[in-house]
Amino acid sequence: MSTRDKVTLTTLLERKRSHQKFAVLTCYDYTHALIEEEAGVDAILVGDSAAQVILGHSTTLPATMDFLVTLAGAVRRGAPGAFLIGDMPYLSYHVNVEDAIRNAGRFMAEAGCDAVKVEVDGGMVATVEALARASIPVCAHLGLRPQAVHMAGGYRAQARDAESARRLIGDARAMEQAGACLLLLEAVPPEPARIVSEGTRLPVIGCGAGPACDGQVVVLHDMVGLTNGAAPRFVKRYADMRTEMARAIGAYLAEIRSGVYPATEHWYSMTAGEAAKLGDGS
Ligand code: KIV
DSSP states (O other): OOOSOOOOHHHHHHHHHTTOOEEEEEOOSHHHHHHHHHHTOSEEEEOTTHHHHTTOOSSSTTOOHHHHHHHHHHHHHHOTTSEEEEEOOTTSSSSOHHHHHHHHHHHHHTTOOSEEEEEOOGGGHHHHHHHHHTTOOEEEEEESOGGGHHHHTSOOOOOOSHHHHHHHHHHHHHHHHHTOSEEEEESOOHHHHHHHHHTOSSOEEEESSOTTSSEEEEOHHHHTTOOSSOOOTTOOOOOOHHHHHHHHHHHHHHHHHHTOSSOGGGSOOOOTTHHHHHTTOO
16 A cells, blocks of 8 residues: 555656656566555656567567556556556557547556657657647657667667757757657767756656756666666666576475475365365275
């Protein structure tokens, strides 16, 4: 049961105004959401990275609306106090604005999200405007856009030269004017990230975008050391849960094979006198 005040958009705007940093993590299920809620994570992103982390795909593209809305609902039940962001999957907002509103509305109405995230560049202004007009708070994700991986030819840091950094800064301003409520910068050097962050009243979430951002987000499985393989360089690993889980599973296997588990305390006894009535079962 959560005892904290619900984190809202107003909370995040106030944090920005008062220079108090906030923490964002991804989450994809109820059990981990309970842990994040108890730890006091300010905002949770149900990222389309679920396609990789949960389903084992090599990109985020296979994530679907039904899948992410189901996960977001589970996370909301586990973390009622967090600001919850639903990640709009590939093709859920690209075809037309009507689709975008209908799909974003599902995160809000069915899963109880507080906002949706869309990967954008300057060409997505009309979509963000339409979502804002439909009273759907939008987090505009700029910089490295994993849904555009094939267009970009891989996962590369963005805005590394002055020209592309200026474009990013301009796109961020366009998103604020279009009605976005939050900005997210992925894999962007600290210099343009600072210019974006200092030039807006919107809370800016960094994901490998340096210290000037108002909040930070990483994938939960990367920061607790559960990820299979290398995490991006901007992730700091705070635990080695993969080793710990492998140790526990190894001990379980060994104890079953040696007969140590299950022991008396792990089984149920029959009501007094009933076992005798069974005889030998014949
Ligand atoms: O899907 C995701 O996890 C993201 C990142 C910003 C962490 O979009």
